[in-house]
Amino acid sequence: MGNVSFFVLGVLGLPAFYLAVEGVLKFRRVHGPRLVTCPADGKPAGVRLDTGSAALAALFGAELFHLSACSNWPQRAGCAQRCLAEIENAPQGCLVRNIVAEWYRGKECVFCHRVFGEIDWLNKPALLEEHHGTRQWSNVTVEELPKVLGQSQPVCWNCHILQTLCSRHPEMVTPRIGAE
Ligand SMILES: [Zn+2]
Structure with a gap:
């Protein structure tokens, strides 16, 4: 019985563990403040990605980048978030x-x-x-x-x-x- 339990845990647990580790790694890659150039005025801006949706999408092999914060908000809240193109081109390079x-x-x-x-x-x-x-x-x-x-x-x-x-x-x- 004990062996069966370990087998079931192994079958169910390992994929869950793998997904959890993958999720943490993906989260770490998108987490943190970023420096971008705001396309609206060409000046530096500090932004953060919506890490939850980005990490979830990454688990399924997709990229889904949205901003959760920007130093130009609320003045430019609701902007088209065109700076995301800069982040997509160099996701690690713009991390502070x-x-x-x-x-x-x-x-x-x-x-x-x-x-x-x-x-x-x-x-x-x-x-x-x-x-x-x-x-x-x-x-x-x-x-x-x-x-x-x-x-x-x-x-x-x-x-x-x-x-x-x-x-x-x-x-x-x-x-x-x-x-x-
Ligand atoms: Zn010193």
Whole structure:
């Protein structure tokens, strides 16, 4: 009886497990903010795909892209979503996490000169803007991404934390002159 149960579980469970894994992978591929150029004004815009319908359609081998959010909404709510053509041409290339990872790849932290490899998304690196302190990505909107990347230098997580501590609590930091 036990063997029959395992057989039934195997027959029914494996396809369900496969579909679940496929669904998660498809979801991860379409999930996240994207940077596009709005066809209405030619300016950068931040958009998100309707991940539920896109992942469901992908399970059946179809592509179904709709926007669920746009930085130009509600002013342009109900637009024809012509920017979807840009997403369909490069679904991974316009993902913000991929754009950011590619920007860091091979660069050095402006403070400690550590070379960036794969991005640790839990302890994300930061930015150094001219005439400003370090800045976290949570303070950058998607639509200002091209401008910010063009004007900033990369800072690793450790140096960002140290710089933040120095600027907010200088009394807690003791410079080590001559330290390596
Ligand atoms: Zn550093």
